[in-house]
Amino acid sequence: MIKNLAVAISIFCVHLYNAQNVYLSKVEKTNDNTDKFLYKKAETTLGSEYLGEIEVQGFSRDDAAVFSLIYKKAKEIGANTYSFKPFENIDGTPQVLNPSNYRIALYYTPKEKLVNQNGKLYVFASSDKDQKININKKDYLLTPRSYITLDIIPGEVYTISTKKLLGSTIKVQPKTNDENLYFQISSLKVKSDTSGIGGLNLKSGDIIGLEKSYAEFLSLIYIQNKQ
Incomplete structure (x- = not known):
């Protein structure tokens, strides 16, 4: 019984370690576009409309599953582009991305405004x-x-x-x-x-x-x- 309890605790810890919570932390507005893509917005991109934010809490090694959750949340408000939005340190400086907890800002960007790839x-x-x-x-x-x-x-x-x-x-x-x-x-x-x-x-x-x-x-x- 003790052995079974230890196994159960180990399984619980693995699930806890890989637990991921992805949610819309802010919704400013929505867009009714039907774009299937969700691209990272280049800093030089102009004409993007800010829609809201997503926060990711908890670490997971299954990056494809995390992206699937982000994609679904982004499409709920019609986003087709996003950018990293860092948290701030006490002194106001931006924090580097922490894969266990980060934010991304969501946008709608007209296709003609998307920056071309650089090969x-x-x-x-x-x-x-x-x-x-x-x-x-x-x-x-x-x-x-x-x-x-x-x-x-x-x-x-x-x-x-x-x-x-x-x-x-x-x-x-x-x-x-x-x-x-x-x-x-x-x-x-x-x-x-x-x-x-x-x-x-x-x-x-x-x-x-x-x-x-x-x-x-x-x-x-x-x-x-x-x-």
Whole structure:
């Protein structure tokens, strides 16, 4: 009985550690647009309409599930863009993003006001393990919850490998640098999402192609590793 109680307590602690509360903390106004995307708003974007705020409380390793909750809350008031809104220290200076508790401001931005992509290749680590990868014969070490970026050269072939005995290798050849490419190195078996809304749209072994909305969310909560 004591053993069963210990197991139950352990399971409860795991659930508590991964508990996540995502809620609309402020609603200024709503918008009736039907845009399916939810992009991170660039600082240079003009003409955005402020709608409200979301607060995330509690840490979870399941970033896709967290983004799904944020996406649903954002769409309740018609948001299609967002930005990080830091809490303030006692002296008024902004705090860095804490993945266990953060705020994002929600906006509606007309499509013609969205800033064009600048042609980068993003590669995200998983949320829990160091991973070695190779891109065009150069090695990189990705620490948990980090990412790297490389400038895209149109027409160049990019070979991404996970450097494992049974790991994956993919090749991509972007024709232009008008869009970004997003991939994540997964340490888990992940089922691809074919909806095209805030999920995964390509999988090759342990290298996953990410949908833009979800990838931009990861670029907010992960740390850029400048190697």
